[in-house]
Amino acid sequence: xxxxxxxxxxxxxxxxxxxxxxxxxxxxxxxxxxxxxxxxxxxxxxxxxxxxxxxxxxxxxxxxxxxxxxxxxxxxxxxxxxxxxxxxxxxxxxxxxxxxxxxxxxxxxxxxxxxxxxxxxxxxxxxxxxxxxxxxxxxxxxxxxxxxxxxxxxxxxxxxxxxxxxxxxxxxxxxxxxxxxxxxxxxxxxxxxxxxxxxxxxxxxxxxxxxxxxxxxxxxxxxxxxxxxxxxxxxxxxxxxxxxxxxxxxxxxxxxxxxxxxxxxxxxxxxxxxxxxxxxxxxxxxxxxxxxxxxxxxxxxxxx
Numbered sequence: 001x002x003x004x005x006x007x008x009x010x011x012x013x014x015x016x017x018x019x020x021x022x023x024x025x026x027x028x029x030x031x032x033x034x035x036x037x038x039x040x041x042x043x044x045x046x047x048x049x050x051x052x053x054x055x056x057x058x059x060x061x062x063x064x065x066x067x068x069x070x071x072x073x074x075x076x077x078x079x080x081x082x083x084x085x086x087x088x089x090x091x092x093x094x095x096x097x098x099x100x101x102x103x104x105x106x107x108x109x110x111x112x113x114x115x116x117x118x119x120x121x122x123x124x125x126x127x128x129x130x131x132x133x134x135x136x137x138x139x140x141x142x143x144x145x146x147x148x149x150x151x152x153x154x155x156x157x158x159x160x161x162x163x164x165x166x167x168x169x170x171x172x173x174x175x176x177x178x179x180x181x182x183x184x185x186x187x188x189x190x191x192x193x194x195x196x197x198x199x200x201x202x203x204x205x206x207x208x209x210x211x212x213x214x215x216x217x218x219x220x221x222x223x224x225x226x227x228x229x230x231x232x233x234x235x236x237x238x239x240x241x242x243x244x245x246x247x248x249x250x251x252x253x254x255x256x257x258x259x260x261x262x263x264x265x266x267x268x269x270x271x272x273x274x275x276x277x278x279x280x281x282x283x284x285x286x287x288x289x290x291x292x293x294x295x296x297x298x299x300x301x302x303x304x
Contacts, residue, residue: 029077029125031148037072043152046138054156055132056191060109062101062130068189071130072154078125078147085127086119091139093154098128159187161197162244162253164215169258172273173207175230183215183224183240188250200243201226205236206262215240233263
């Protein structure tokens with residue numbers, strides 16, 4: 001072949017190359033979604049939903065010990081490197097993009113940071129989201145792009161209760177009137193539990209327990225509580241246990257025990273206590289007066 005023919009053939013080849021469309025993006029793999037983290041379940045149905053710890057103290061946690069992580073990591077892969085990926089959730093399930101989460105601070109990393117509908121552009125075909133749940137009822141998360149779509153179920157679980165502490169044990173209780181006792185319940189890591197919690201509440205003496213099997217969460221006062229009422233005059237004691245199995249690293253689970261004086265109506269109890277305080281004050285003053293007569297002026301004590 002002559003040099004002229006070779007030149008013509010080369011020019012033709014270059015022309016044909018210009019007519020062939022080359023992809024603007026390169027394929028990185030078929031559409032897929034990977035879910036990772038401290039989760040259980042298959043996510044295929046509501047009964048086998050992925051489970052993740054409900055954010056305790058309203059804080060989103062992506063790392064740490066498994067029992068404190070409150071989000072699951074969702075990574076989508078698309079054949080188009082810059083494809084937009086959208087995640088839409090239902091129920092108590094929320095989602096936040098990785099970039100939005102990374103921009104949060106410790107004080108803003110709250111459950112209000114996520115939403116039910118977010119979109120992110122994939123980078124090299126991948127997009128990362130964090131999904132969490134604020135409810136123990138299963139909801140869904142649907143991940144979609146121009147290349148495909150998949151839906152999975154997610155539900156929250158409450159942390160295992162480990163410690164219970166009484167905020168203020170009542171010194172007295174009236175008969176026929178509910179006495180409210182407030183508690184703090186935490187998991188082994190010290191995270192506050194803010195949901196009804198199974199407990200074993202026992203009593204000795206003239207009181208009736210409203211519910212001997214549960215400590216309740218008061219959504220208005222934002223505290224755990226239990227109630228009991230006095231049935232007759234006397235002294236009573238109440239014990240509260242959560243039934244947690246001891247973990248050596250966390251010490252013995254904390255329980256509650258307190259005693260209370262029962263008798264009369266609330267007004268009668270106040271009158272009785274006032275009289276008792278007055279009697280104790282009188283006894284103190286009598287002893288103080290005798291003491292003052294025996295010591296120098298500089299050593300004397302003041303009367304009440």
